[in-house]
Amino acid sequence: MKKFKDLGLSDEILSILKAQRISEPTPIQQESISLIMDGKDVIAEAQTGTGKTLAFLLPMFEKMSPHVDAIQGLIVTPTRELAIQITEEAIKLKEAKDLNILAAYGGKDIGGQLKKLKGNIHLIIATPGRLLDHLKRGTINLSKLKILVLDEADQMLLMGFKNEVETIIKETSKNRQTLCFSATISSDVKKLAYRYTNDPKIVVIQKEEVTLKNIEQYLIETTDRRKQDDLCRILDETNPFMAIIFCRTKRRVDDLDMALHRRGYNCEKLHSDILQSKRERIMKSFRNCDIQYLIATDVAARGLDITGVTHIYNYDIPENSEAYIHRIGRTGRAGGKGYAYLFVDPKDKKTLELIENEIKLKITRKIPIEVREES
Template identity: 75%
Template sequence: MNFKDLGINENTINLLNKRGIKQPTDIQKESIVYIKNGKDVIAEAQTGTGKTLAFLLPIFENISPKTNSIQALILTPTRELAIQITEEAMKLKESKDINILAAYGGKDIGSQLNKLKGNIQLIIATPGRLLDHIKRKTVDLSKLKTFVLDEADQMLLMGFKNEVEAIIKETSKKRQTLCFSATMNPQVKKLSYRYMKDPVFITIQKEEVTLDNIKQQVVETTDRRKQDSLCKVLDEDNPFMAIIFCRTKRRADDLEVGLYKRGYNCAKIHSDVPQAKRERIMKSFRNADIQYLIATDVAARGLDISGVDNIYNYDIPETVESYIHRIGRTGRAGEKGYTCVFIDPKNKKALEEIENVIGFKIGRRALED
């Protein structure tokens, strides 16, 4: 099955081909036709499966540039994800020139207000900023055709349930609703069924990211010696691009200072870093101008960055799912990946849980003193 079989127009297919996207992914094959035909869809799919294009491509097919109203809204929990989806949407503009507004906190509301005076057909937003616009009466969602709730599980985890429901109340009852989520927990299902009409349920099997293409190792250390241990590993590996995960913002701050003093090319992202700066850092990292991105889980949620060779878990994640999610950012598309987790004695139980779920004992990496 190709994009033409899914009803995608020739101009868009040519654009995708130029970017090296020749064949639809599983989530795209399963969902595009339903979405294009106006069906409500609940899709369970991980980051990195191509879900953004799964909803953007049919939205672009269905939007009319001549209609002066907001026809599609994509709601996402984090600014980073809103930026990433906006970048994808902008790449499709060559095939159909529609007006797109990105509305998220940290971005100047004045420029957003000015843009809203124009003819906007697609909005990509975070809940807080969109509600701000709704209260100011600068956004009218009454003629909305398609509403996308992206990363629904994370949206609820971050406490946005009331905001999401307030936004839905502003939309047309005739709208099409699409819900994309990495996990289909009971809260997501409850929210979805409450606001959807006879939805099609699509589940894309999780890739076995932990086993096939990714070499996993453990470095046993102490919290005091952890930074030295990390630096030894970085010096030995010298990866082209790597993400280093920390448990908290404070840990990320301290690690950035420590690595920077030692001469490493690094930068951190977390929710306290100003938005404009985060955008610059992400652009630099994608362009490989920064070698090491230090991140917290929330800041990195949804970021799909190609070319990441190595993932370093400076702090062991709080859940097995989070571990799998983190390390799944390498070893993509058949490429080999490497991941290393640094543990101190109090992390032994958490490591055992991970090993139980993935079904084997992770190899230990010895460091020379």
């Protein structure tokens, strides 16, 4: 088992990790950091919650200089929430090296970003749309870029950002180091990554070990008409510390949020139609444990790493096993125990079979307490 000091990190970085009580590198960090420090291009496959962000941020900080008046690092990520989350992690490392960091994403005042860009920026964390906007305005120059990171590459392609990402890459220095991190390396991700990397090293961290080991999974057989009552019975029975409830669509999130508020539950909703400033407030409240239930779509919650989530409730069945693993992987983190509940009605039977086959597990059927008492 490698330690952080074995990966070539400086004493300043090691000191910050120690202060944050991060004692041992995760598998993705063990495999990636040394390669990145050696200047290799990397294509890495690892689930959300495995420590991917520090796997690229730590070596980036080591390789960038506050004395160079140029943008040296760029991290492109699909959603605003992920951009905010990565920025928060990067700011924690500023004590080791005082790099100027800019988060550039839609929904945030572009005027403030333009003002900040008049200074010397070393690291930019951006969503594709806003970054392209800056490139078109000529307010960002990537010609001296040292390191480019494509984070959650599979999701960027899924969300239709392929053309934007390729346009951005063409604006960067040809001598850059390129890192591609993704939960899954699909054929599309592979094509994109190989086109823009130079003799890349491949890092693959196995999925099931990471996401399922510490999570107890339960299935509630229900109908769409009865689902809301069954969910509330399970919420009352489990009374989680912090939980995320997943719905299929924004409309389903809105309807469930309204219904749970009427029933007196401490909840907030999260999806892409909510104003960015409000989304940031909701996420801050959730992280501070002021909200017990976050009701969200997959896209809004993609990649969010929130400490303390004890329960996941799949109000609507995910479309495939990969989406299921992504959802439930937000609990059972860092060796803690997690609980996942899946609500299934008769029309979901085929999808359920596919999920159970893929994860090689027949999920435990569970009947809510009140239903057991009635029967």
